[in-house]
Amino acid sequence: MTDSRFVPLKHIVASELEDGDGVLVDLKTRQYYQLNESAMLIWSAIENGSSLSQIADRLTATYEVTNERAIASAETLFRQLQKHKLLRPSE
Amino acid sequence: MLEDFCFRGSARAPWRSNGSSTPKGTRHYSVADRTLCFQGVDELLDLVHDFLSGYYFTPADSSDVRNQPVHLIEIHRSAPPAFSSDNPGFAIEDGYCYPDQDQIVLRVNGSTIAVSAPELNRTDVWLSDTTASRHTLALNNVILYAVQAALRRGNMYQFHAAGVLAPDATRGMLLVGDSGCGKSTLTSILIRNGWRFVSDDNLLLRETPSGVLAWALRRYFTYDELTLDACKLRQFPDAIGQRVPGDRGKIRFYARRAFPESFVETCLPGVILFPAIGAGPKTRIEPVKSGDALARLLRQCPWAICDTATAPDHVRALATLIKQTSSYSVVTGRDVFDDPSSIPGLISQRINE
Numbered sequence: 001m002t003d004s005r006f007v008p009l010k011h012i013v014a015s016e017l018e019d020g021d022g023v024l025v026d027l028k029t030r031q032y033y034q035l036n037e038s039a040m041l042i043w044s045a046i047e048n049g050s051s052l053s054q055i056a057d058r059l060t061a062t063y064e065v066t067n068e069r070a071i072a073s074a075e076t077l078f079r080q081l082q083k084h085k086l087l088r089p090s091e
Numbered sequence: 092m093l094e095d096f097c098f099r100g101s102a103r104a105p106w107r108s109n110g111s112s113t114p115k116g117t118r119h120y121s122v123a124d125r126t127l128c129f130q131g132v133d134e135l136l137d138l139v140h141d142f143l144s145g146y147y148f149t150p151a152d153s154s155d156v157r158n159q160p161v162h163l164i165e166i167h168r169s170a171p172p173a174f175s176s177d178n179p180g181f182a183i184e185d186g187y188c189y190p191d192q193d194q195i196v197l198r199v200n201g202s203t204i205a206v207s208a209p210e211l212n213r214t215d216v217w218l219s220d221t222t223a224s225r226h227t228l229a230l231n232n233v234i235l236y237a238v239q240a241a242l243r244r245g246n247m248y249q250f251h252a253a254g255v256l257a258p259d260a261t262r263g264m265l266l267v268g269d270s271g272c273g274k275s276t277l278t279s280i281l282i283r284n285g286w287r288f289v290s291d292d293n294l295l296l297r298e299t300p301s302g303v304l305a306w307a308l309r310r311y312f313t314y315d316e317l318t319l320d321a322c323k324l325r326q327f328p329d330a331i332g333q334r335v336p337g338d339r340g341k342i343r344f345y346a347r348r349a350f351p352e353s354f355v356e357t358c359l360p361g362v363i364l365f366p367a368i369g370a371g372p373k374t375r376i377e378p379v380k381s382g383d384a385l386a387r388l389l390r391q392c393p394w395a396i397c398d399t400a401t402a403p404d405h406v407r408a409l410a411t412l413i414k415q416t417s418s419y420s421v422v423t424g425r426d427v428f429d430d431p432s433s434i435p436g437l438i439s440q441r442i443n444e
Contacts, residue, residue, distance in 0.1 A: 013403045015410035021382030023389070025406050030181065030396045032389050034382045 004052050005090035006078055012086050014047065016040055024086060033084065038063065042077050046087060052078075119161070120148040123295050123306040123357070125245045126159050127238065131166035135218070139166070142234045146293075147307050147356075162212045162241040171203035171217035181397070185232055193400040199236050200229035206240040209400055214241050228337045243394060243401040247306075248296045248408060251391050253278045254289030254305045254358055257439060262361030263289065263305060264438075265416070267391055273366045273423060275312055277434065279322040279346075284435040287353045288346060296408055303412040306357045311343040322431075324349070360416050362442050363388075369422035374434065376421050376441040384418035385410060417442065 008014070013025040020037030035043060041062060045055045052074055059070035081087045116136050118129050120143055127148070129139050140150075174196045180189040186199035193208035201224035207213040216237050223229060239249045253266040253274040266274045275291040282288050293309035313335055319325055324344060332343030347354045365379060365387055379387070388409045389395055395405040419442060427434050 011399075013406045015385065015406055017381040017385060017410060018414050019381050021380060023382060023385050023406075023410070025389070025396055025402065027396065027399045027402050030393075032386065032396060034386050036382070 005049060006046050006081075006087045007049075007090050008043075008047055008087050009085065014043060016044065026084070026086065029085075031084075033086070038073070039077055042074055043081075049090075117153070119151040119153055119155075121151045122146070122148045122242075122308070123247060123297055123304075124159075125242060125247055126151055126161045127241055128153075128161045128163045129166065130163060132168065135166045135168075138230055139234055142231050143238075145311060146309050160212060160245070162214065162244060164214045164216060164237050164241055166216045166218065169217065171205075174203075174205065183393075183397075185229075186236075188397060190397070190399050195240065195398060195400070197236055197240070199233050200224050200226075202229070202233045204233065204237050204240065206237070206244070206398075206400075209244040212244065231336075239394070240398065242295065243398055243405065246298060246401075246404055246408070248392065248395070248405055249308060250294045250296045250305070251292065252294050252305075253291045254294050254307070254360070255281050256287040256289075256355060256358055257435075258285045258287075260361075261359075263358030264362040264364060264442075265294070265305060265360045266364050266366055267387065268366055269391075273368050275314055276318050276322065277366055277421075277423075278312070279314070279318070279324060280431045281435055281438075282346065282350055282353055283322065284432060286435065287355050288350070289355055289358055291346070296412065298404075298408040298411055302359050302415045303408055304357050305360055307354075310347070311345050313338070313341040314344050315340050316342070319344070360412065363412075363416045363418040364421050364438070365418070366421045366423065369424055371422070371424045372426065374421065374424040374427050374437055376419050376437065379418040379420050381413050381418065384416075385413045388413065 011027040013027065014022060016022040020040055022035045022040035022043065024033045024035060026032070038059065041058060042055055045058055052071060055074045056067055056070040059065060059074065060067055115130055116133050118136050118140065120127050129136055174189065178190050180187045183197070186197060189196040195206045197204040201219035201221050203217040205215045214237050216233060218224065218230070218233065242249065254263050255278055256263045266277055268274055278288060278291040289305055289307045290309060291312035295306040295308045297304050297306065311332055314324065319342060325331070327349035330345045330349035332345055335341040335343060363384060392405065392409060395402055395409055
């Protein structure tokens with residue numbers, strides 16, 4: 001499970017801002033989503049092809065959280081992003 | 092009224108083909124280093140010229156633009172071809188948009204606009220000859236949609252905002268918000284207090300190596316009667332123009348005639364303000380987080396999300412604009428209404444803290 005990877009769908013445009021926040025624009029549904037700093041960190045890691053365990057490592061290195069909490073947070077975001085059809089599991 | 096009567100029924104619009112072969116004309120216009128080439132019969136090109144004269148489009152000679160990329164907008168007298176798209180489309184103001192890969196087809200006020208993929212530098216417009224479609228407002232609307240789409244394909248984005256510069260500032264301030272939020276009123280107060288201006292409501296954004304620049308797009312400001320009085324603008328009778336067709340409550344105001352030394356064609360924005368009219372006693376100016384600021388810009392720029400061919404670059408330009416600026420919300424209080432001249436000081440003090 002910790003080796004699972006996701007990829008952003010092609011019709012998503014992501015913009016990261018100076019303070020770490022970001023915005024995702026879905027060109028299919030014409031919706032946009034605001035991501036806070038930690039969510040944007042996870043999105044950037046997904047774009048770079050990182051696995052769940054690698055993303056958790058980045059979160060624990062950046063924030064004061066346990067590995068379990070980092071994995072749980074990343075999984076929650078994966079589910080939300082999948083629900084809105086912004087990413088899919090890597091093949 | 093008379094025109095409606097004359098063209099009713101099966102009467103043809105003056106530009107419809109009657110079998111004779113009227114030669115097509117070509118006219119070039121430049122704005123912010125981008126050139127648009129309009130092709131069509133002279134009656135149609137005259138309509139385009141009248142419309143563009145309200146904006147900072149400069150007629151250009153074809154020899155002047157030989158080495159520049161030119162976007163062709165051809166205006167047809169014939170019926171449009173059939174367009175097939177799997178996309179059900181979505182509503183836009185006065186019409187519908189049908190994206191199809193890198194092309195978009197717009198049906199606006201009965202007329203059809205096909206905007207080709209960016210690399211083709213081409214937009215085709217088929218004007219409808221129904222009475223409603225022939226109305227000047229409808230035609231202007233069609234031309235505006237075509238021009239905006241053509242400019243987007245040159246990485247230039249129409250932006251609903253005012254642009255001003257403080258007296259000694261090197262970077263500009265954009266006032267962003269819906270109609271009625273106080274952009275034009277605030278702009279006029281700032282100008283009367285020595286600020287310079289780019290526009291009260293209509294800008295063109297362009298990403299350059301040194302950042303996103305804002306260019307003046309529309310030549311005139313628009314005010315209602317009350318604001319003209321409140322801002323003491325009637326003392327410039329030469330600057331007051333005609334009522335705005337389609338919005339009779341608004342009057343055109345040519346600010347460059349009233350304040351010729353205060354106009355600047357372009358600026359590099361350093362601050363974004365989101366004004367709103369409040370009911371409290373004091374004006375509040377608060378920082379806006381960058382993610383919220385970008386979301387607000389996206390709400391003002393629907394084509395950044397809807398024109399799929401240009402959306403990635405458009406979103407990136409807006410994100411760059413947010414990165415190069417500090418954003419604030421300004422909720423005006425009664426203090427500003429009691430003493431309008433206090434607002435420039437309030438703004439300058441808060442954003443320099």
